[in-house]
Amino acid sequence: MPLEIQNPEKYLDRTVQDWHRTTFGPFDKAMDIDLLGFCNSCSDPLYLLEASENPSKPLTVCRKVAKGLKIPLFLVLHANGEVTGGRFDHKPSIPLQRLQLEEMITDLREQHNMKKHNRPHKRRKYLNIKAWTERAERRDGLA
Numbered sequence: 001m002p003l004e005i006q007n008p009e010k011y012l013d014r015t016v017q018d019w020h021r022t023t024f025g026p027f028d029k030a031m032d033i034d035l036l037g038f039c040n041s042c043s044d045p046l047y048l049l050e051a052s053e054n055p056s057k058p059l060t061v062c063r064k065v066a067k068g069l070k071i072p073l074f075l076v077l078h079a080n081g082e083v084t085g086g087r088f089d090h091k092p093s094i095p096l097q098r099l100q101l102e103e104m105i106t107d108l109r110e111q112h113n114m115k116k117h118n119r120p121h122k123r124r125k126y127l128n129i130k131a132w133t134e135r136a137e138r139r140d141g142l143a
């Protein structure tokens with residue numbers, strides 16, 4: 001089943017991107033960050049994900065961002081609304097199936113939690129994203 005955007009009103013909003021493009025023009029380059037995974041407890045950045053349908057997508061800027069944050073970078077490939085796999089941006093880059101990608105991300109969280117917080121990562125396999133989003137919006141006064 002294809003993944004759906006959980007909150008289209010919020011996540012399809014291009015206000016800031018359009019503002020940047022129209023204000024600064026095409027020569028002041030910028031890009032959206034697709035996804036930055038961070039720790040639930042301390043908010044440390046854990047990994048950077050770039051999403052693309054192109055397995056050969058250049059990752060020059062993302063690589064610099066990830067290097068600056070000292071976190072791994074993954075290119076996550078998708079097609080027809082499905083995450084199909086990706087690659088771990090490492091030399092040489094390592095192609096990954098979707099489950100391998102999910103395991104690597106979970107491992108990163110587990111390693112961080114053990115190293116920094118001295119406790120295992122709480123796996124939330126069956127997390128209801130819609131309920132979580134609604135709870136977070138109520139908490140933040142957005143709903």
Ligand SMILES: [Zn+2]
Nearest residue numbers: 039041042116
């Ligand atoms: Zn942490």
